[in-house]
Every structure is written in C-alpha cells, then in structure tokens.
Amino acid sequence: DVKVTQSSRYLVKRTGEKVFLECVQDMDHENMFWYRQDPGLGLRLIYFSYDVKMKEKGDIPEGYSVSREKKERFSLILESASTNQTSMYLCASKQGGQPQHFGDGTRLSIL
C-alpha cells in the first residue's frame, strides 16, 4: 500500500511566521501535489512537482512556495503566514495514470 505521510495533523502558527509543511511518500512516485481544502470550495491545487527539483504552479500558488530536493519528499512553505491561509492542507502522490494517494492532511490555523 502507498503511504503518504504528512508531518503534522494539527498546527497552530502566528501571522507572519514562516511555516513548513512536510510530506513524504514511500512508493517512489514521480508526481507529488499540495492542495488546500476549504468548505464550499473543494480541493484547490497549490503546487505540484513531477520530478526532483521540478515544480509547477497550480491554481492558487500565491503566498506559497515548495521544495522537492529528494524524490520522496515534497515541502510546502508559507513564506509569511496570514489568517486566510487557515485551512486543511492535503499532500498527494501518484505515478503515471494511476490515481492519487493522499496523506492524512494537516489542519493549519493561523492566529
């Protein structure tokens, strides 16, 4: 079974802090994704990566950056956290035409 592990289930940070969300997958998948999910808005793609050191913007990249130094790890960075970034963050990975597998999610609150 594919295992996608997100570093924290719950996280509380303050406005202006730099926040790191980590995601690790154990199936050597090429593609990794970061989404946020908010009530009424569904899943929205922030960034994705199709290879080490490769990244592409999704639909809502503003205020975020990502890092993929190793194939198994994809990090999401909130450069200067703001209250409107309070959300559920979901990491996913996939290979080729296969379906995505999601991590447990991180509920991030920015105070």
Next chain:
Amino acid sequence: RKEVEQDPGPFNVPEGATVAFNCTYSNSASQSFFWYRQDCRKEPKLLMSVYSSGNEDGRFTAQLNRASQYISLLIRDSKLSDSATYLCVVNWGSSASKIIFGSGTRLSIRP
C-alpha cells in the same frame, strides 16, 4: 460550464436503499476517471477507478459513458457507514496538472 460537475447534494436515503450519483466532464480528451470517498475532516480515499466497460466492487458499481461525457457511481444496499462525501476525479492526460476534482456529493444514510 465547470470542467467537472457533480450532482448537487445532499442525498439523504434510508439504509438498504440504492443510490446513484453522476459526474459530468467537459473535456472529451479525458483519459482516466476515479471515485473517491471523503469522510468528515479526513483525507480523500480512493474508492474505485472507472473503466470503460464499467466495473463493480461489492455493492459499488462505476460506469463511464464517453458519448455523453459522464461517469456514475451506484451504491446498492446502502449502509450507515456509506455516509460520506463522494468526489469524482477526471484526469485529462499525462500532465500531472490535468487532474480535476468535482466538488463532491454528500451522502447521508439514515437508519
């Protein structure tokens, strides 16, 4: 028109009933299709892939109609544990960015 549209919820049906959802997609070049289930405050989990010839997994049947550009999910003999939000996912091709999630259909099974 949205790229992927799902039946508006919520569906509230009695235990044991049969319920079906549809999901329409706008891009005729779509190549792969999936149904996910998402429980409250949890991550989406793959329920089943959808194949051209239709496929069944226990009480769940998924079908694809390329001519009319929709996929469907049928749940027979519904259980209380089937209560969840069901997301359809359409993959438009090899690019990792061309994965479109529906907004989800909420299903509630009552005793």
